[in-house]
Amino acid sequence: MDNIIARRPGPSVQEVFDGDRNPAPAVMRVESPAIGQSSDDVSIARYFAKDWHDREVEQVWRKTWQLACRLEHIPNIGDHIVYDIVHDSLIVVRTGPDEIKAYINSCLHRGTMLRTEGGCVKQFRCPFHGWTWKLDGALSVIPGQWDFPHVDKDKMNLPEARVGTWGGFVFINFDADAEPLETYLENLPEHFASFNLEDRYVAAHVAKIMPCNWKLAMEAFVEAYHVPFAHGQVLSYYGDSNTQYDVWPGVRHVSRMISVQGVASPSKPATTAEQTIEEMRRDVPFFA
Incomplete structure (x- = not known):
């Protein structure tokens, strides 16, 4: 060389x-x-400083649209993947033929992760105390409910992140006030228009x-x-x-x-x- x-x-x-x-x-x-x-x-602090990392968590990873999976990864109702980014975790799940939701991956009782890996389920049940949520995010089961008179099931839906799709990809955003994916992508769809990405599939994934x-x-x-x-x-x-x-x-x-x-x-x-x-x-x- x-x-x-x-x-x-x-x-x-x-x-x-x-x-x-x-x-x-x-x-x-x-x-x-x-x-x-x-x-x-460029300041070297951007690459190793803890305070810079913390700001990126708040201003980048909790504010921006992120690619979570492909539509073919969750083709059936109940199919889901677990998407982790820094300290946050989401369950990205198909809840209907044309509906995908992303739930904060945490039991609202004691914070246990509801899912540690993807798969297909009919409900989300906490592995610690058995609290259970339906696919639509509604709380359905509280074991020993007599001991929780103060819990209003109607106010215990799983918190959601935003979901958007484009080109066969599923995107998520933790920010409820973020602009829609359609405008966030700006001129990107134009550049990939001839690729027909919605007709593609993942043949292999290497990470x-x-x-x-x-x-x-x-x-x-x-x-x-x-x-x-x-x-x-x-x-x-x-x-x-x-x-x-x-x-x-x-x-x-x-x-x-x-x-x-x-x-x-x-x-x-x-x-x-x-x-x-x-x-x-x-x-x-x-x-x-």
């Missing part, structure tokens, strides 16, 4: 699109570079817990700068240095990164088309 050179002239993403016989959607044929962004250092702040892990996947050194084997067919980044004025929640494959990295200018195709066939399972 010692012979990797600085960025050379090479085809931009849009120039690659210009030569593609399969025209890219119009939404992909625009650029909105990040102009005027600050280059000041890994990383011993780092969430921003470090996320930032590693939204830049191509590391590719020549961390993934040198892909340079014959990955246009790393020519990656296009877009930030749209007035758009709060969506940015874009486009990296093209089938084009050699500018750090390998002598790569032939035949070499690019051969190495893609070797490394990319779905390429034929």
Whole structure:
């Protein structure tokens, strides 16, 4: 890897699109570079300080729309998953043919988790004292109810988070006052319109817990700068240095990164088309 050179002239993403016989959607044929962004250092406290983490819990994870699962994960009434984020836990459950709810995963009696894993149930029963809620969130059973004259069942429904769906995905939001998912997504649906995501399904799910702040892990996947050194084997067919980044004025929640494959990295200018195709066939399972 010692012979990797600085960025050379090479085809931009849009120039690659210009030569593609399969025209890219119009939404992909625009650029909105990040102009005027600050280059000041980012405080390291953002990555390890406890008070910064606590603020993110309150202002990010309890305020933003988050992807919880796919619709095909909970196809039948009673099907549910457990969604955990930091200190909070939700039961995301299908309660009707066209209805999904997300309940705070905690018994209202002593706070025991109602569910520790997903599955299919007809009701939610606390494993500690047996208090039971129906799928619609209504309290139905209090064992030894004679000893709880002060409990009004009608006021003991399971607290809910907000639920929204798009493209076959199920999103949740802990904030009752959050804007609707439809407007929160802004221009994202336009970018994925040709993907027909609602007709897709999860064939495999791979997850890994990383011993780092969430921003470090996320930032590693939204830049191509590391590719020549961390993934040198892909340079014959990955246009790393020519990656296009877009930030749209007035758009709060969506940015874009486009990296093209089938084009050699500018750090390998002598790569032939035949070499690019051969190495893609070797490394990319779905390429034929």
